[in-house]
Amino acid sequence: MVDLATLATLCVAGFASLFMAWAIGAGSSGSTPFAPAVGANAISVMRAGFIVGVLGLLGAVLQGANVTEAVGNDLVVGVSITASAAIVGLLTAAILVAIGVFAGYPIATAFTVTGAVVGVGLALGGDPAWAKYREIAALWVATPFIGGGAAYVTARLLRSESIPERPLTSALAGVVGALVANIGFSALGPEGQQGSIAGVLARGLPLPPVAGVDASLVLVTLALATLGAAALHYDTGRDAEAGQRHFLLVLGGLVAFSAGGSQVGLAIGPLVPLLDGELSVPLMAVLVGGGLGLLAGSWTGAPRMIKALAQDYSSLGPRRSIAALIPSFAIAQTAVAFGIPVSFNEIIVSAIIGSGYAAGGAGVSTRKMVFTVLAWIGSLALALGVGYGAFVVVDSVL
Structure with a gap:
């Protein structure tokens, strides 16, 4: 039985978590997925904010468990986050993110939440989780080089006059299809646990493994990749510019979905120890x-940051926007698969x-x-x- 004081503290922690979720939706997950598409004039700012909010909700429900549990349990060892610690950590991070939203600068939400949770965890007497920190640091440091490098190479290929654009964009759609099949x-x-589309479909193809590789999974993945490539090839054949815009919007949607699956953990992760201890609430x-x-954050606060990212960093056309979104996805x-909080x-x-x-x-x-x-x-x-x-x-004080 939870006493009244404890219940009040837990309610405040829940409101702090919702405030953090709003700040993330208005800043990181709400603004970034469709910023390249808005910059390429493929979609309006307000419509982008609306769509990214819906897709982010779906991503949170279908993919949010991994990062949520990592933020709640893996950032500090030896202690569990208490309700008061969760309140302090969430409010600290949310205020910093909100300042970034209203100032027009994209504060890295994963940086603020990770720092705040580690700070309150250490103040509780916990020990640093060095193994997890190495994983997080490796991804954070590698992201600009891998993401920026892949986007640069892809954009150069799409701009090259020696490579036919229609087959190349179709091949890129095939790569995206293969990724979607296995998330x-x-x-x-x-x-x-989580399962993939390719994994479910592969159960109906009981092929023997080849050199230790699941042949059924590979075959289904190739089939879905081919389907994605063929769909875009057909679309661009009817109207090249419209096909590019459609591909760009699909990519923005996939990134928005992924943002929900990752960023929701930053908002509700500190509450996980409370769910296992003082409360009995299903994670779902x-x-x-x-x-x-x-x-809510995407619908009310994201348009400002979408404009900042779309117009202030670089003036991107559809080709370079496609190049930016594929490695982002x-x-x-x-990050979602490994349970690593990422910005x-x-x-x-x-x-x-x-x-x-x-x-x-x-224009960078x-x-x-x-x-x-x-x-x-x-x-x-x-x-x-x-x-x-x-x-x-x-x-x-308490």
């Missing part, structure tokens, strides 16, 4: 609540810059880049320090 969904796996119900918070799904601002901004440089700079703002990187680093350090200090003060 995990909670609805397709057994309880507590909390994922839905967090997804609704993301949706791949990196996002990698969608870092992913998208890196890809936008890489594809922009493929055209000799293409160096000054904006420098300020953004400094904001990312500063938000991590500031969130860790403020989270630690604020919880020490709160704990001494």
Whole structure:
């Protein structure tokens, strides 16, 4: 039986989590997925905010468990996050993200939440989770190079006059189709696990393994990749520009879905220890609540940041926008699969810059880049320090 004081504290923690979800929806997950599409004039700012909110909600429900559990249980060892610690951590991160939203700078949400949760966890007496930190740092450091590099190469290929554009874009659609076929969904796996579309379909093809490789899974993946390539090849054959826009919007939708699956964990992850201890609430119900918070943020606050990303960093056409979104989708799904909190601002901004440089700079703002990187680093350090200090003060008072 939960006493009244504890229940009140848990309610405040829940509201802090919803505020964090709103801030993420307005900033990271709500603005970044469709920013390249808006920059390429494939969709309006307001329509992009609406669509990304709906897709983010679906991603939160179907893919949000991995990152949620990692943020709640894996960032500090030896202690469990208490309700008061969750409140301090979430409010610290949410305020920093909200400041970035209203100032027009994309604060890296994963940096602020990770720093704040680690700060309050250490203040509780926990020990650093060095193994998890190495995983997180490796992805954070590699993202600009892998995402930006892949976007640069893809944009150069799409701009090359020696390579026919229609077969190339069709091949890229095939790569995206293969990725979609193998990403995990909670609805397709057994309880507590995720399954893929290719994995489900492969069960009906009991082919023997070849050199230790699941031949059925490979065959289904190739079939779905071919289907995606053929669909875009047909679409671009009817109208090349319309086909490009359709492909760009599909990519934006996939990134928005992935953003929901990743970013919801940053908002509700600190509540996970409370669900296992003081409350008895299914994780799925909390994922839905967090997804609704993301949706609200996307609908009310995202347009400002969408405009900032679409117009301030680089003026991208459809080809370079496609080049930016493909590696963004791949990196996002990698982070979701391994349960690593990742900043969608870092992913998208890196890809936008890489594809922009493929055209000799293409209006990339160096000054904006420098300020953004400094904001990312500063938000991590500031969130860790403020989270630690604020919880020490709160704990001494309570």
